[in-house]
Amino acid sequence: MIIPKALKKGDTIALISASGATPSEKLPRAIESIEKLGFKVVVGETCRARHGYLAGSDELRAKEINLMFQDPTIDGIFCIRGGYGATKILSRLDFEMIKENPKVFAGYSDVTALHIAFNQKCDFVTYHTPMPSTEFIRSDMDDYTWGYFINSVMDTSRSGYFLDNPPTLRMTTLVAGEATGQLIGGNLTLVTASLGTSYEIDTKGKILFLEDIDESEHRIDRMLTQLKLAGKFDEVAGILLGAWTNCGPENPSQPEHCLSLQTIFNEILVQFNKPILMDIACGHCLPTMTLPLGRTIKFNADTQIIEVIG
Numbered sequence: 001m002i003i004p005k006a007l008k009k010g011d012t013i014a015l016i017s018a019s020g021a022t023p024s025e026k027l028p029r030a031i032e033s034i035e036k037l038g039f040k041v042v043v044g045e046t047c048r049a050r051h052g053y054l055a056g057s058d059e060l061r062a063k064e065i066n067l068m069f070q071d072p073t074i075d076g077i078f079c080i081r082g083g084y085g086a087t088k089i090l091s092r093l094d095f096e097m098i099k100e101n102p103k104v105f106a107g108y109s110d111v112t113a114l115h116i117a118f119n120q121k122c123d124f125v126t127y128h129t130p131m132p133s134t135e136f137i138r139s140d141m142d143d144y145t146w147g148y149f150i151n152s153v154m155d156t157s158r159s160g161y162f163l164d165n166p167p168t169l170r171m172t173t174l175v176a177g178e179a180t181g182q183l184i185g186g187n188l189t190l191v192t193a194s195l196g197t198s199y200e201i202d203t204k205g206k207i208l209f210l211e212d213i214d215e216s217e218h219r220i221d222r223m224l225t226q227l228k229l230a231g232k233f234d235e236v237a238g239i240l241l242g243a244w245t246n247c248g249p250e251n252p253s254q255p256e257h258c259l260s261l262q263t264i265f266n267e268i269l270v271q272f273n274k275p276i277l278m279d280i281a282c283g284h285c286l287p288t289m290t291l292p293l294g295r296t297i298k299f300n301a302d303t304q305i306i307e308v309i310g
Contacts, residue, residue: 002124009038011075014068016044017055020083030132062092079107086113112186125294152290163306177275179238180298185209211242211283243283275301
């Protein structure tokens with residue numbers, strides 16, 4: 001895997017949206033948050049465009065990504081937000097050109113569709129990170145989250161470092177054991193949406209990270225079952241489970257009609273006897289770590305230690 005050139009202060013960041021439209025009142029603060037890190041900002045047209053719930057037409061969003069990768073004056077690309085729409089533009093991207101111009105590419109949630117495509121078709125590392133209009137501008141954006149983000153994008157080639165939760169948040173061992181492999185994945189909904197397409201996630205020998213937000217327990221069950229039936233857990237090396245924000249029972253007042261996420265994970269994932277760590281501080285949450293998708297990691301589910309090794 002190609003590791004993109006590290007960012008440094010004074011570099012130029014392209015701010016784009018491959019997915020949902022950005023609320024106009026959030027854009028100035030998002031730009032300011034990047035400038036405070038010492039970067040220059042080029043604001044893509046998609047940050048101001050709207051086509052219903054999308055940040056402009058599919059053609060515009062795809063064209064902008066292609067242009068930002070092709071432009072030699074752009075050093076990194078930050079997705080301003082998630083939402084929906086990244087899968088709609090995959091067929092319009094120039095993956096051969098993008099592969100020849102690897103850059104720090106950052107975002108999460110709906111951006112998972114692009115992470116999978118760039119990791120698999122362009123062979124370069126991308127970064128599962130908080131985003132400018134959704135986390136950077138929050139008053140509770142914390143030092144842990146900033147530290148992981150800055151260290152990841154400004155020291156991209158480092159290895160031998162650990163992916164640790166904040167001291168107050170403990171990981172949980174679901175299945176004991178050790179695993180080594182390329183770190184892949186992201187949002188469960190988008191990972192599942194890749195199935196049956198030419199952008200389908202390849203999990204063989206990989207460490208699969210999953211998280212989600214605002215999904216009921218039966219939808220989590222359905223998506224994990226679909227991944228199971230597609231064989232995506234058969235040859236995976238290990239699994240990391242992040243935050244499941246606002247994911248739970250639709251009818252909590254009727255517990256006899258509900259299954260907990262813990263039960264769902266036990267019933268679907270444990271049978272594969274792969275090392276699994278839960279409660280990773282990553283996803284639609286704060287604090288949240290930054291993950292270098294495409295890097296090789298090893299983890300010990302017993303000691304709950306995760307290390308980036310390659």
